[in-house]
Amino acid sequence: MYVDEENAKVVRFIYEQYSAGVYVPDIICKLNEKGVLHNGKPFALNTVYAILRNERYIGISRVRDEVYTNLYPQIIPTDLYEKVRKKLLCN
DSSP: OOOOHHHHHHHHHHHHHHHTTOOHHHHHHHHHHHTOOBTTBOOOHHHHHHHHHOGGGGTOEEETTEEESSSSOOOSOHHHHHHHHHHHHHO
16 A cells, blocks of 8 residues: 555644644644645645544554454554544543
8 A cells, every 4th residue: 555655744744733732723724834735625624633533544444343454554653543532532
């Protein structure tokens, strides 16, 4: 599986910022300032939250009742994902 490193950097940035306590609207502002777009458009709140909840970034895919750990490469450390997940559950 090929990892688009430019997109992976954006995903890592979003996770790192959120885990450091930066609010999603502020993350979006930073991305906009850098000229980073999602599918040719500025990031939306729901897009960033979907990224923050996506287990594929830690290499996990769920299909029906099956869990696969070998379909996607892990681009976010598991401990960072778990820290973000816990913060999302508290909000």
